[in-house]
Amino acid sequence: MIELQHLSKRYGGGRKAQPVHALDDLCLSVPAGCLYGLLGPNGAGKTTALRILCTLLAPDGGSVQVAGIDALAQPRAVRRLLGYVAQEVALDKILTGRELLQLQGDLYHLRPADRDGRIDELTALLAMNDWIDRRCGTYSGGMRRRLDLAAGLLHRPKVLVLDEPTVGLDIESRSAIWQVLRQLRDQGTTVLLSSHYLEEVDALADRLAILEAGRVIAEGPPQQLKAALGGDRVTLRVREFSDAEEAEQVRRLLEDCQGVSRVVVNRAQGFSLNLVVDDDGVVERLRRQLAEARLPVFALSQSRPSLDDVYLQATGRTLMDAELSVAGLRDAKAERKQAMR
C-alpha cells in the first residue's frame, strides 16, 4: 500500500551551515491492512519521512507510491487516500471540537449530512461525547490527541498516517488510541505510525521499522526481529572503566567466557556491558570471572530479547541512551544560549 524507495532529504546547507541529512536512502514498504510502527530516536527522520509520504514536503531524491499511485506526480490523488495526524497540531482555541471537525469536513467537500453523521460516529468511537461541544482551548493533551485522530479519520482514508499519536498521554488514553487503531486495521485501513514507545509498538504493531540517521536499520514483525537475536540478554554494570581500552579488555574477557555469544560495550551511562548468553549457568561463571579480574558486579539483569536489544544490536547503544544523548545536546545548546544572554 505504501512504497517509499531510496528517499533522500537534506535540510539547510547555506554558506555557513552544514546541511542535515534527514533521510539517507530510506526504503520502506507497508503492506495493505497492516498496522506498521516506525521507531527511532529524536532526529532519526520519522517526521520527515511521514511528511514526504503525505505530500507535505518534497524529497531530494527517491519515489513515493501509495496504492500504486505516484505521490510526487499525483499528490492530490494520494491526499484523498490519506489521513494524516501530525506530531504537533495547533488547534483553534475558540472553536469547539465539533465545529473544528465540521470545518475539516468542508475542506474535504463532504456533504453536510454525511459530515455530521460521520462526526457522530467518530465521537462515539473515540469517546468524545462529554467534551466535543466544548471549546478546544479547554482540552487536555489526551482530548486534543483524540480530536486530531478524529480529524484524520473524517474522510474515511484508506491509509492513516500518525506521527507519535500517543506521546505524552497516560496509559489509559494510549491504550484507547491503540484500540481504535487496531479496530481500523481490522476493518482494512492501513495504519502507519511513529512512536518512541518500544513496548507499545512491540505489543501492538504487525510490523515495524527502526530508523537511525535517516535509514532503516531493522525491519520486520516484532517477534521475528527479537527471535533473530537468539539467547537471553544480560546487562552488567561493573565499576566505571577508566578508559575505552580497559572496557575493551573486559569485553574480550567476557566474550571468551563459555556460553557468552556476544558482548557489546554500552558507552553511555558509565560503560555498562550488554551480553547475549546461551545458558543459565553462565551468569554465575561471569560473576566469578569478573570478581577474579577485580571488577565486582554491582548490577545485573537478565531478560528475553526486547526491541531495545534489536536497536542495540544494530547501533551499539540502547534507544534510551540515544534519546538521552540528543536531550543532552539540546540542554547544552540551551545552556550556551543562556550564557550568551
Ligand SMILES: Nc1ncnc2c1ncn2[C@@H]1O[C@H](COP(=O)(O)OP(=O)(O)OP(=O)(O)O)[C@@H](O)[C@H]1O
Ligand atoms: N525544517 C527543518 N530545517 C532543518 N532541519 C530540519 C528541519 N526539520 C527537521 N530537520 C532535521 O532533520 C533531522 C530529522 O528530523 P525529523 O523531525 O524528521 O526527526 P524525527 O525522527 O521525527 O525526530 P523526533 O522523534 O524528535 O520527532 C533532524 O536532524 C532535524 O534536526
Ligand SMILES: [Mg+2]
Ligand atoms: Mg518527529
